[in-house]
Amino acid sequence: MPLFCRYYAQKYPEIDDVVMVTVRSIAEMGAYVHLLEYNNIEGMILLSELSRRRIRSMNKLIRVGKTEPVVVIRVDKEKGYIDLSKRRVSKEDVERCTEKFAKAKAVNSIIRHVGELLSYTTEEQVEELYLRTAWHFEEKYKKQACAYDVFKQAVIDPKILEECQLDEETREVLLTQIQRKLQSQAVKIRADIEVSCFEYEGIDAVKSALLAGIKMSTTEIPIRINLIAPPLYVMTTQTTEKQDGLRALEGAIEGVTTVIKEFGGTLTIKMAPKIVxxxxxxxxxxxxxxxxxxxxxxxxxxxxxxxxxxxxxxAIDSEEEVGEGKKEEVVVEGKKEEAGEGKKEEATKEEAAKEEATKEEATKEEE
Structure with missing residues (x-):
């Protein structure tokens, strides 16, 4: 039987906390949801808190099974009622909540798996392990989900876990799972830019600007620039450090911008650096x-x-050949005409000879 435990030390969220929920059902008053970070306790998004606009289609706003961030507007810890709002969540809240949830979920997966490997049978045992490890660091640094960053640092420096007051076996199992699941993985970061220059330098100016961006790459964060279709270029890098990679591409874009402007050209950011x-x-x-x-x-x-x-x-050669063929035909026809004229001359001579013979006979008769 799988063991479960909430992600944070407190059993209920505080008002104005942004939490991740999964929609379980939709009723006339609103939508019933489960708070994933708090061991799936139930909450409700009132109909009036679904959208700032007039609701035309409920399915377009919220669907059963969908997971999304919402903000806590009321909490009754005695009765266990939690009212939530979707319309009050800003874009920045969504990004922060998504990142925090992903980190807390990774830590929760590690803790639960350690409990399974150590043959824990109750959720109280898992909670005790949480108290000695993840929640210990969250209490120490006064920040939810910070245990993820501490565990990640433990991959490089295992001594960090010595303050957790764990027995040797538990610490070894925990460290093994941390190293297996939180080993740094390379992320791909991309930005799309348009670079153009209509001055005398033209394409040479664009090349110089792009080279300036490529020169800002390092061994740890190599930067590549590829042409999609003029004037659109894609700038990419791959690194294990997300923030460093984003800053590297931002710096490279600034370098390209500086050079292309010196030549009278322009750079337009079509897509800012982001993890793809x-x-x-x-x-x-x-x-x-x-x-x-x-x-x-x-x-x-x-x-x-x-x-x-x-x-x-x-084709021209063929036409010449055809022309020569026609000339030959003309020549042949000329020969035929010459032959015909020769026959006519022979016939005339015969007629003249006959006339002379007739005259001679007539003369003899007269004599």
């Missing part, structure tokens, strides 16, 4: 492949033009 998913990475790969195919097609068009020019020369 595997789906977005695959889409980028398709775009780059398509760009390469288009470049190959352009080169192929040049070859075809050369071939067409060659065929034109052949």
């Amino acid at each position: 998913t595997d789906v977005e990475e695959a889409d980028l790969a398709r775009q780059l492949e398509k760009a390469e195919e288009e470049n190959r097609e352009v080169a192929g068009d040049d070859d075809e033009e050369e071939e067409e020019e060659g065929m034109g020369e052949l």
